Amino acid sequence: MRTTKLLATAGLLGASALTALLGAGTAFAGSGDSGSSGDDKAPTEAGTSFRTAQEVEQGRRATAGASTGDYLYWSFPADAGQRPTVKATVKLPDSAARPSGATWRIDVYDGLRRRQSCMYGTQSRAAAPDATSVDLSCTLRTVRAWSEQWANDPLPGTYYVRLTAATLTPSDQGLPVSAEVEVTSKEVGGSSAVDGSLAAPLVPGSTTKEAAAASDDSSDEENGSQAGQALATGEPEDGWSSGWWSDRWVWTAAGGILAALAGIGGYALTRGTGRPSRVPPGM
Template sequence: MRIPRVLTAALLLLGVATAPAVADSSPSASPSDDGGAPTQAGTSFRTATEIEQGQQATASGSSGDYLYWSFPADAGQRPTVKATVKLPEASTRNAAQTWQLDVYDGLRRRQACQYGAQTRTAVQDAASVELSCTLRNVRAWSETWADDPLPGTYYVRLTAIGLGAADLGLPLSVEVQVSSKDVGGSGAVDGALAQPLVPGVATSVDASEDEDSDSTTATLSSLEPDDGWASGWWSDRWVWTGFGGVLAALAGIGGYALTRGSGRPSRVPRGV
């Protein structure tokens, strides 16, 4: 009777230990106070406006412009980018408009969307168009030839494609928001990058004693996850692996006890 009790206790401990891990699978970015959210967008990769995950950034522009934002994403996250374009007045447009949302990593490699409406066409009388792109899981490490999402800065580019000359330059407004889901141990891999893919966004002159020195250094993006880069090294993968080993050991002990008990010779009554 001791063996079932031991197994029951082990299962109870497994449930208690995995409870925090299950709770950690909730989205890692919660909507923050939008009072300090950006109200403009960049016009290139170098001038992309930095936004935090959970912020709702806004911008005004003209049809035909390329609008850029950047945000940080760490290992173990699955980022989702959503954009809402409030189109110009229907009376000022001559045809339907097709909008496209592209996401690039720190090496400016275009990342494929796992799901979401990345490209949409708005009819001529539509008031707005919504786009979204959910990336694959951000991995802590990848082969050099692969195109996997890696920790670092990501760029969002939003623009209308195939516009006629009469529809260029019309005023519009845009809302962009980035959120992430923590994928937990299911997305964990062995290995890690030496540094996140955070390219320089500007240059600054080095302060030195030589006033004639014109040396410059790259200024890296100032945004990073709240608890630092590569903060997702811990996941429920460790919990399941550890308790799987414990259960395997208990099963081995139980099997040994059963086989030992069944192999004992039966006692013969004395005097027979």
């Protein structure tokens, strides 16, 4: 009877502990949600180079007016464990002035300006003659907290989106278009977690800014201005985690608790329920 009660108590404690741990894991995962508050406004223009890329938060839709042939740049932050998806929509002009057979394309670069490949999505698409818009998308690989120097894995830091018309005829140059870009992320969790982390996220411009501040030349002010343009200040809502948290912590702790409960249950089953009989004296 005592053994049954002990096992039942251990089972209840184990279930409660697992529920608490899984709830904590969900809370931590939810803290990295790409959505943001509605106080900040999304940009209504785009940059024309990496240095002038407009920063956009994940979960917000950036808009811009441009002309065919322009290169449009935006930047966004992505942290370890996230799998970003970039969606872009190009709204074409009236049919009378619509580009004939133009092919639109989006490319994503990391903080080192390395082009990142898309896992899936329509990265390039030709506009149909009767189309009023062109939809593009690119889902990146999961951002890793650490990687080998020779690898091209996505790492925490700033990412750049470039939208442009890849093929145009001379008559299509300069026609007005409008563009919309939105970045969302899926929290992948411990299935893609790795040991190790970067000393700092790949945010371009920080080294340039420090060098400009330490310089005593007469061009300090000009260099500082350029550094300020190059510096990307965007970061996740809760700051950079650098991969310190993943749901592997939850499952590791849950495995330890289950192992301890199994040990208690095994001891209760094997120790016996009766008292050892005394041996009469002289036997």
